[in-house]
Amino acid sequence: MGENFVLQSIMSIISVKNLTRTFQVFEKQPGLLASLKSIYYRPSKTITAVDKVNFQIEQGELVGFIGPNGAGKTTTLKCLSGLLYPSSGDIQVAGYTPSQRQYQYLRQIGFVMGQKNQLWWDLPPQETFLLNKEIYDISDRDYNERLKYFIDVLDIQSIISIQTKKLSLGQRMKCEFAAALLHRPSVVFLDEPTIGLDVVASQKIRQFIKKINQEYKTTIILTSHNMTDVQELCQRVILIDKGQIKFDGNLSDLTSRYTELKTLKFTFENKVKKSDISKFGEVIFSDGYSYTIKVAKSKYLKTAATILSKLPVTDLNIEDTPIEDVIRQVYTDR
Amino acid sequence: MSFAKYIRIANNTLQEYFVYRVNFFFWRLQVFVSFVIFYSLWHTVGQSRGQVGLYSLPQLYSYFVIGYIVRALVFTTRTADIGGEIQNGNLSTLILKPIGTIQYYFSRDLVDKLFNLSFMLVEFASIIFIFKPELVFPSPKNLFLFIIFILLSIVTFFFYSLSVSFVAFWTDSAWSSRFLLGVVFVTLFSGQYVPIDFLPESLKNILSYTIYPYMYYYPVKVWLGHLSLEESMYRLFIGFVMLLITFFITKFLWSSGKRKYQSYGN
Numbered sequence: 384m385g386e387n388f389v390l391q392s393i394m395s396i397i398s399v400k401n402l403t404r405t406f407q408v409f410e411k412q413p414g415l416l417a418s419l420k421s422i423y424y425r426p427s428k429t430i431t432a433v434d435k436v437n438f439q440i441e442q443g444e445l446v447g448f449i450g451p452n453g454a455g456k457t458t459t460l461k462c463l464s465g466l467l468y469p470s471s472g473d474i475q476v477a478g479y480t481p482s483q484r485q486y487q488y489l490r491q492i493g494f495v496m497g498q499k500n501q502l503w504w505d506l507p508p509q510e511t512f513l514l515n516k517e518i519y520d521i522s523d524r525d526y527n528e529r530l531k532y533f534i535d536v537l538d539i540q541s542i543i544s545i546q547t548k549k550l551s552l553g554q555r556m557k558c559e560f561a562a563a564l565l566h567r568p569s570v571v572f573l574d575e576p577t578i579g580l581d582v583v584a585s586q587k588i589r590q591f592i593k594k595i596n597q598e599y600k601t602t603i604i605l606t607s608h609n610m611t612d613v614q615e616l617c618q619r620v621i622l623i624d625k626g627q628i629k630f631d632g633n634l635s636d637l638t639s640r641y642t643e644l645k646t647l648k649f650t651f652e653n654k655v656k657k658s659d660i661s662k663f664g665e666v667i668f669s670d671g672y673s674y675t676i677k678v679a680k681s682k683y684l685k686t687a688a689t690i691l692s693k694l695p696v697t698d699l700n701i702e703d704t705p706i707e708d709v710i711r712q713v714y715t716d717r
Numbered sequence: 718m719s720f721a722k723y724i725r726i727a728n729n730t731l732q733e734y735f736v737y738r739v740n741f742f743f744w745r746l747q748v749f750v751s752f753v754i755f756y757s758l759w760h761t762v763g764q765s766r767g768q769v770g771l772y773s774l775p776q777l778y779s780y781f782v783i784g785y786i787v788r789a790l791v792f793t794t795r796t797a798d799i800g801g802e803i804q805n806g807n808l809s810t811l812i813l814k815p816i817g818t819i820q821y822y823f824s825r826d827l828v829d830k831l832f833n834l835s836f837m838l839v840e841f842a843s844i845i846f847i848f849k850p851e852l853v854f855p856s857p858k859n860l861f862l863f864i865i866f867i868l869l870s871i872v873t874f875f876f877y878s879l880s881v882s883f884v885a886f887w888t889d890s891a892w893s894s895r896f897l898l899g900v901v902f903v904t905l906f907s908g909q910y911v912p913i914d915f916l917p918e919s920l921k922n923i924l925s926y927t928i929y930p931y932m933y934y935y936p937v938k939v940w941l942g943h944l945s946l947e948e949s950m951y952r953l954f955i956g957f958v959m960l961l962i963t964f965f966i967t968k969f970l971w972s973s974g975k976r977k978y979q980s981y982g983n
Contacts, residue, residue: 406979466809466980484975486815494813501810503729505736510729517722518816546736 396570396602397440397463402472404433404458432458434626435472442569443600445592447607447617451714455626456606457574463604464494464572477569490519493568495559497575502547508558509543512565519566526565533561536591553584560591571595573605577612589615610706622713629713634706641712642704645683648675652695663690722816723824730795730828745836748788749843755910756781756848770914776941778850780912783940784933785844788909789837791870791932795825797899799882800891803974806981819879819971826875855940862949866936869956874932876963883967886974908934928963931956
């Protein structure tokens with residue numbers, strides 16, 4: 384471990400240096416014959432899920448890990464939390480090495496997995512809350528105060544005494560959050576926290592994550608395929624692909640780095656000919672009265688001004704390229 | 718170490734049993750029925766011979782009837798769940814908490830034993846009422862040794878069963894190894910269905926160097942008074958060594974298994 388890394392570890396709540404995680408997987412050809420053959424011969428190969436990744440996260444940051452399926456974001460999250468041992472490299476979270484899973488460390492983290500329950504399936508969520516109270520040595524006063532807070536913010540009063548298995552996914556996720564945050568961890572890992580949730584439930588969860596981050600300066604690291612989560616929550620994104628970091632910075636920087644275009648949306652008072660618009664940029668939508676065009680970033684202001692001065696514009700919107708398109712662009716460039 | 722969390726785990730586990738009370742009832746029913754079948758079989762053998770090997774009829778009946786209590790105390794466990802939890806990744810939520818995983822399962826096991834024991838007492842009364850077997854009772858000295866042996870067996874079987882479940886860290890499916898090592902070997906080689914005395918001498922010798930007879934056969938033999946004080950103390954000592962070996966194997970499998978754990982499923 385170098386001196387720089389030690390210094391960064393002191394300054395940042397999370398420091399990752401040259402993190403690599405490999406998995407050995409067995410290969411099998413399709414069919415019965417191949418199954419028989421696999422009894423005495425099973426070829427295997429090593430897959431590098433995370434490859435020499437480096438980054439630091441400061442206290443109170445809300446960072447989004449984004450990437451396609453199999454990119455390595457969940458593996459990174461599992462290494463950060465201590466679920467997986469790194470194959471090589473160093474990780475420091477809140478001054479601890481996560482894979483050692485020391486109790487002092489585990490008291491400082493919370494983990495919500497969109498596809499795993501920590502709530503006892505056959506019992507009401509409040510039984511899990513009471514268990515966590517004992518596990519994390521939460522005093523009666525703190526427990527009552529925090530539970531009241533979660534009940535108010537997440538609106539879960541009516542469901543905490545119903546068997547977990549009888550709750551809807553959205554209700555369950557709210558209770559999962561309450562269970563994971565009762566001990567007020569300083570670092571929270573969220574793996575696909577809104578997966579499978581409807582628009583209303585997702586929004587509620589996002590508001591809650593934002594509130595916790597702002598009120599308690601909780602450091603939050605989340606993975607999500609839902610770009611609304613990332614756009615609404617994360618000031619900083621780490622884009623990971625094939626186990627390597629392709630981008631680490633502000634979401635707006637990601638957009639400007641990977642897109643050369645702006646989207647202009649016009650609505651006109653009268654019907655306008657397509658040929659009058661297409662000379663300014665690529666038309667991607669038109670119905671005669673409304674047009675959407677893509678224009679080079681270097682000249683979008685001039686283009687907008689020209690159209691405003693020459694045509695009867697009643698409404699104009701200038702937008703960045705949607706984040707989904709930006710990310711698609713990044714992956715197609717690889 | 719705070720015990721409050723383990724008491725709460727026991728509390729939650731107990732509540733789970735009340736949710737699945739019908740399932741538990743049928744589980745106990747199958748244990749009872751299988752006992753009745755085996756007891757009837759040995760009863761028939763005993764009636765036709767008067768004495769079977771070293772066993773008088775009351776001793777033969779006691780071997781199985783007292784063994785019924787031993788089975789409920791020693792061989793009931795929740796550690797069988799762990800294999801599945803390792804393979805579907807559900808262990809993740811547990812190992813990220815400041816709680817001892819082994820202590821967590823021991824708390825659950827104790828509740829499992831308590832619940833089984835409460836049902837077993839009713840069943841035991843039914844067995845006495847239906848079969849009216851003539852039983853032998855131990856001297857106070859043997860009763861004391863029997864209790865010590867049973868406590869030892871409970872802990873030994875817990876670690877043994879835990880280590881069998883930990884095989885799931887290295888295999889794609891833990892079901893077959895669990896069935897062979899945790900069910901077949903335990904039931905056959907501990908003497909639950911056939912007293913070890915009735916096995917060939919060579920097999921009996923080999924088994925005396927394994928963990929299995931120390932969890933059922935020798936404790937029941939102490940109850941029956943078949944072992945001298947020296948022999949009882951010697952078997953207790955070997956049983957204790959078996960416990961230590963099993964404990965260290967479990968610790969080793971757990972510490973290396975944690976490194977292998979891949980937290981599948983998310």
